[in-house]
Amino acid sequence: MSINSHEQKKVSPSSSGEEDTFTIKVLICDDEPLARERLKTMLDKTGGIETVEDTAANGTQALELIEKNQPDIVLLDIQMPGMDGLTCAQKIADMETPPAVIFCTAYNQHALDAFKAQAVGYLLKPIRQSELAKSLKQAQRLTQSQITALNARNHSNEEHVVARTRQGVELIPASDITLFQADQKYVTVSYPKGEVLIDEPLKSLQERLGDSFVRIHRNALVARKAIESMSQSDDGFYVLNIKGLNEPVTVSRRHVSSVRRVIQGTSR
Incomplete structure (x- = not known):
């Protein structure tokens, strides 16, 4: 989804000679009046934003207001009476010049479906002013090449995990992940950008991701392609060296044989 640049209103350059800027038109859709008012207040504090005067309480109203006002961005709730946000986003995606959807x-359990509906952002309530401003900026800067890549990813069969990061809720491709490590109710995900926490259990991850990940401990799954070597420490414990990680990870005795077979290129 891209910003409808032909609908943007140009603001006159300042006397200081700064470059022209654009006002971005934003439509709010939420079934809670207080939530709509809070979003409007936050938008009013964000520079370069024009809020559509009418707001929507469900997906049907949102589609009508999009047709009438041609907004650049729609802030869309998911669970609403009548047409919900996901259904609305799918209909928006089919438009000839769709607004971006945040x-x-x-x-947070709807994030995967949201990105499949081509949303460019996913914010969890209570929404912070800084998170909203960042998502609006990202939506404005979305290029056509990024849209193509996003669409290709969303229509592929590749699995993803959903994580909440400082940038909001993100989808992380399973192919980028090297290690899942459980600690009480959360699982730490290691990938090239660092580490994030998710709340999906290891058992569910292993069932969903299949043979691309290997169980090495009751609390750890490792990507097959990330395994470099296994060695035995002086105290008799086995550890696994994993690509991209500085510290080796312990392999439980019950999993040593299966991990060794993986390293040797064989399977059970």
Whole structure:
């Protein structure tokens, strides 16, 4: 989804000679009046934003207001009476010149479906001013090449995990992940950008991701392609060296044989 640049209103350059800027038109859709008012207040504090005067309480109203006002960005709740946000986003994606969609919701379990609906952002309530401003900026800067890549990813069969990071809720391709390590109720995900926490259990991850990940401990899964070598420490414990990680990871005795077979290129 891209910003409808032909609908943007140009603001006159300042006397200091700064470059022209654009006002971005934003439509709010949420079934809670207080939530709509809070978003409007936050938008009013964000420079370069024009909020559509009418707001929507469900997906049907949002589609009508998009047709009428041609906004550049829609802030869209997910769980609403009548047409929900995901259904609305799918209909928006089929438009000839669709506005960008940023989901604003209290539920993180819909993130995968949201990105499949080509949303460019996914914010969890209570939404912070800084998070909203960042998502709006990202939506404005989305290039056509990024849109193509996003669409290709969303229509592929590759698995992803959903994580909440400082940038909001993100989808991390399973192919980028080297290690899942459980600690109480959360799982730490190691990937090239660092580490993030998710709340999907290891058992579910292993079932969903299949043979691309190997169980090396009751609390750890490792990507097959990330395994470099296994060695035995002086105290008799086995450890695994993993690509991209500075510290080796312990292999439980019950999994040593299966990990060794993986390293040797064989399987059970």
